[in-house]
Amino acid sequence: MKLEEVRKEIDQIDEQMLNLFLRRMDAAAQVARIKAQTGQPIYNQRREQEILDEVTKKAGAYAAPAKILFQTMMDVSRALQHNLLGGGKELREQIEHADAAPLRERVDAVIACPGTKGSFSSLAAKNLFPDSTLAFYPRFYDVFDAVKKGEATFGVVPVENSTAGSVEEVYDLLLKHRFFIAGEEMLPIDHCLCGVPGATLSSIRRIYSHPQGLNQCRGIIDACSAEAVACDNTAIAADLVAKERDPANAAICSAQAAQKNGLVILKKPAQDIGGNTTRFIVISRTLIIEPEADKISLSFSLPHVTGSLHRILSRFAACGLNLTKIESRPMENSRFEYLFYLDFTGSARAKDTLSLLCALSGDLPEFTFLGNYAARRESGETADI
Numbered sequence: 143m144k145l146e147e148v149r150k151e152i153d154q155i156d157e158q159m160l161n162l163f164l165r166r167m168d169a170a171a172q173v174a175r176i177k178a179q180t181g182q183p184i185y186n187q188r189r190e191q192e193i194l195d196e197v198t199k200k201a202g203a204y205a206a207p208a209k210i211l212f213q214t215m216m217d218v219s220r221a222l223q224h225n226l227l228g229g230g231k232e233l234r235e236q237i238e239h240a241d242a243a244p245l246r247e248r249v250d251a252v253i254a255c256p257g258t259k260g261s262f263s264s265l266a267a268k269n270l271f272p273d274s275t276l277a278f279y280p281r282f283y284d285v286f287d288a289v290k291k292g293e294a295t296f297g298v299v300p301v302e303n304s305t306a307g308s309v310e311e312v313y314d315l316l317l318k319h320r321f322f323i324a325g326e327e328m329l330p331i332d333h334c335l336c337g338v339p340g341a342t343l344s345s346i347r348r349i350y351s352h353p354q355g356l357n358q359c360r361g362i363i364d365a366c367s368a369e370a371v372a373c374d375n376t377a378i379a380a381d382l383v384a385k386e387r388d389p390a391n392a393a394i395c396s397a398q399a400a401q402k403n404g405l406v407i408l409k410k411p412a413q414d415i416g417g418n419t420t421r422f423i424v425i426s427r428t429l430i431i432e433p434e435a436d437k438i439s440l441s442f443s444l445p446h447v448t449g450s451l452h453r454i455l456s457r458f459a460a461c462g463l464n465l466t467k468i469e470s471r472p473m474e475n476s477r478f479e480y481l482f483y484l485d486f487t488g489s490a491r492a493k494d495t496l497s498l499l500c501a502l503s504g505d506l507p508e509f510t511f512l513g514n515y516a517a518r519r520e521s522g523e524t525a526d527i
């Protein structure tokens with residue numbers, strides 16, 4: 143057979159398959175109506191397993207891909223049923239009625255930042271909320287606590303760095319509190335190695351910073367043969383070095399934090415890799431979706447079943463949503479079970495995306511919509527505070 147002839151055959155098969163798929167979806171819609179009348183749940187694991195067992199038995203050499211195909215068909219069938227029965231109604235209402243006032247205009251807001259004046263998070267907060275009041279808390283934990291208690295309207299915390307990777311503690315706190323993400327900022331991070339006046343590169347024996355700062359500046363720590371000492375925050379490290387007045391101590395922090403504490407800069411930039419950039423997020427107890435929001439964050443858990451993550455991701459892809467970040471974190475009180483955290487490009491107000499989110503909220507264990515906000519593609523300026 144010639145290529146053109148085989149392709150003709152494929153076209154015919156596809157047409158038949160498409161018609162059968164449409165019939166299958168109509169049948170699933172009928173099942174949804176019956177389930178609504180009889181009060182049965184949409185997901186029926188036993189029925190799905192029976193179908194998959196049958197497919198595996200009959201598909202011979204193609205058993206594995208046939209299973210993926212049928213499992214995907216049942217995923218979309220369930221999504222249709224959720225939508226028909228108004229699944230995710232609460233989420234739909236929440237998104238449709240979300241506050242849309244821009245962050246920059248919230249002059250009365252109090253912004254919780256980790257560390258002290260000069261911390262990188264506070265520089266990011268100043269860019270995001272130029273006219274708001276900043277309040278400082280020692281640790282990321284305390285920032286989340288301040289937002290939880292209502293002491294602060296929002297919190298600004300780092301989530302990932304281009305050299306050292308994710309700030310796992312912040313992901314864990316976010317997944318624990320299930321706060322919304324209302325915005326993000328990216329900052330070029332130029333670290334300084336600094337000490338008290340009189341300190342030199344050869345007098346340094348201990349270097350204090352947040353573990354992220356230490357990880358981004360391994361080269362200079364090794365060159366000084368110094369001990370790396372972890373602190374809650376880079377600006378707190380600067381404060382500590384200033385108070386101890388020992389020329390053997392140094393901090394890795396921002397130039398602003400060094401200046402504020404009267405420290406001298408021994409090396410700038412102190413980081414190993416150029417273009418060092420950190421991404422920060424704004425955490426909020428209430429859902430805020432600014433008009434230009436184009437990034438969606440969510441989390442869910444998944445059963446340990448072959449292809450379960452792949453199937454979810456393919457549903458996002460089918461909606462035209464591009465995955466920009468995925469993170470898995472261990473779930474509390476369960477061994478080797480994970481919560482997945484995902485960022486996608488997209489607007490939750492777009493019809494198809496909203497339908498997908500609503501369907502997933504009824505379908506996925508522990509599903510949480512974490513927000514829709516304006517993605518930053520370029521680094522912001524490092525503000526002076």
Ligand SMILES: O=C(O)C(=O)C[C@]1(C(=O)O)C=C[C@@H](O)C=C1
Nearest residue numbers: 173184185186189190216219220
């Ligand atoms: O048979 C059902 O109960 C259906 O809702 C149909 C169907 C399917 O698409 O085959 C969809 C969802 C259920 O989890 C099981 C099967």
